[in-house]
Amino acid sequence: MGVPASLALRVLVGPAAFALVRAAPLPGLAPDAHFAVCVLAWILAWWVATPVPWAVTSFLPFVLLPLGQVMSVADVAAGYGQTMLPHLLGVMLFGYAFQKHGLARRFALAALCVPGVARSGSGLILIIMIVSAVLSAVVSDLAVIVMMTPIALSITRSVADGATRMAAAASLAVLLGAAAGGLATPAGIVFNAVAISLLEQLTGHSVSFAQWMSTGVILAAAHLPVCHLVLKFMLPPEVRSMPNGRARVLEERAQRGPLGRGEKNVLFVLVL
Template sequence: MGTEEEKFEIIENGKAGKLQIIGVAAAIGILAGIFLVPVGENFPVPARNTLGVLLAVIVLLVTEALPLGIVCLMSAAFLYFFRCTDSVQGAFSGYTNPTLFFVLASYGISSALTKVSVTRRFLLALMRRFGQNTRRLMFAIMLVTCLLSSVISNVAAAAVFIPMILEFLDAYDSPEERHRTARAYMISLPVASMIGGMMTPAGSALNVLAVSLLEKNTGQTIPFVHWMLFGIPLACAALPFAWAVCVRIFQPAPLSEEKIQAYIRRETRRMPEKMSRKEKYVLTVLLAMMVLWILSSWVPFLQIAAVTLLGLSLFFLPGKLRIMSWRDYTKSISFEAFVLMGSMISIGNCISSSGLSDWMSGILFPSSFPASPVLGIGFLCILIFLMLIPIPVAPALISMLAAPVIGFAARIGLPPALAVAALGLCANNCYLLPLDTVPLMTFTTGSYKMFDMPKATVWIQLLIVALASLWLPAMGKLLGYF
């Protein structure tokens, strides 16, 4: 007959199978139905077909009807065969974007950090300072995750701490208290990771993608330091607020200081007392990369992706300073993330070149709008968060909205760089529901239910809307964007 877990798995697989069939049928229906949609001067055939391909790809991704990598590779073929672009090179144009190589390098940097004890050592230092109770301990974990996520991918930053949290939860004797604390920690972890991703362009591939689309559509850019001035204050305000909201709503169970200190002592014994040569080397390389990233604001020659690839190569030097092997590196790479980013950039390029961006701008954005930077940024932030609900794939949303957002900004007198910054910053905070990759990592641990997350995250997103509406225009004026 099988266990209850096996029966549940069979039922869930059956539900997933039905959803996948519906997804394939819906995608086929969309691709076939686009030929029935009339075209016009403002909505030419390439724009119509690009819209159909975009919707079909989103349906396939959300329903998981086919493996993610296959959907992404297939999208390039769709762009070509449906004549969304004039050439096969245009259909694969996203795969030549430097953003993809930044993604590849970021996985290597994350792997290098896991090879040494830098992150664990930093966490334990904060735990000794804040570890008097579970609420302060949760803030320490959120703070370290946020800071780590400012220089490596959100996924990797969250992944580092999941096993640590699960091990710490074993200190609870009561299943109810363990579950309550797990829910608080596992919801706050991806939130902190995604908040940290706002802080620098290197904190998330989404930031690099947004800037690259701005450059392609306008020739303008957002220097590294400017993005930091936009994102760091928002993150500094959002993180303690997120912690306070999660603590108040989910109320992690108290644990005696004796047990917390026992955990700290156990973790301390697992690593060398002093920093090893390799730990110091990894920190030195990361600091050097950060310095070059910042200098890129004044020296365009120091392109972010190129600097990151060069820094990655330093972890493979022969001898005592070798941090990892090529096999270690290739195991750390997410091929799905690579092809997802490549396909979304390709679709974004077609949205711009086909004329679809102009049509979408007229549909999504009002024809008349107050010429107020605060109201304009606020409207954009609300729209982005609302669209993340049906389209919880942040790269797809950025690729779809970049050109229309730029057009809307031009109409209301808002600098395009500020509009694209709002797009990237909000897309980083895709956690209203645990559907994005980062919150899915903790959701699959079974620590909380689907609709537990919005009890806290909706308030965090509203705070980001308010903060971004006020901060981006103010900093934009100081930096000379107006």
């Protein structure tokens, strides 16, 4: 059985990007740097075309850089063994467990059950943003967006069916809340861990979790009210008052029942 033409074309996109950048004059770049840029072009092309999984593409430098005599195999392998990588893997696995066992939805419902929160459209948008920010402080922001967007839309439809502008605001509240919460801790955004690792390599100065939070939490807290005001101005909720909103949320929360074993295990890991 032959290789499908579409797959073959997507595979060739990478080498073509490499050859194109290799042929392009890049004055001021050393030969090794030029070769590294070519490898980057190949990686980006394959990430976009996805002829192979992203994880496979990520190992291209391990093959190409030694072949181009830019770095030795040992030096490239050392880059894959940086201390930040287990941290990033742990954050992603934790986010998957959080999503699989439904803890994000339980947290969102618990926050919405606070008296007065689910009685107005503006309050609902604010609490969705806050929950997204809190989750994003301990789980990757991308995972939070994937988890919270359907939850926010579902809750919005249940308390204010047909409010399209409010649904759009809820989706944006998840995005903005996750972005703000990602600043609070090193675990919030992947780039936080990358920045800490590079800072330690280049300057020898390490930043602890608590040191990052001493500034990150303040920045995150300052972002939230500003983002909420922007959403309130650009997408004012159609429903100003929801007298039965909390009752509906309480009903949905009751349907979930007590914490399951999987949820308890994830919470135990979070506490650790």
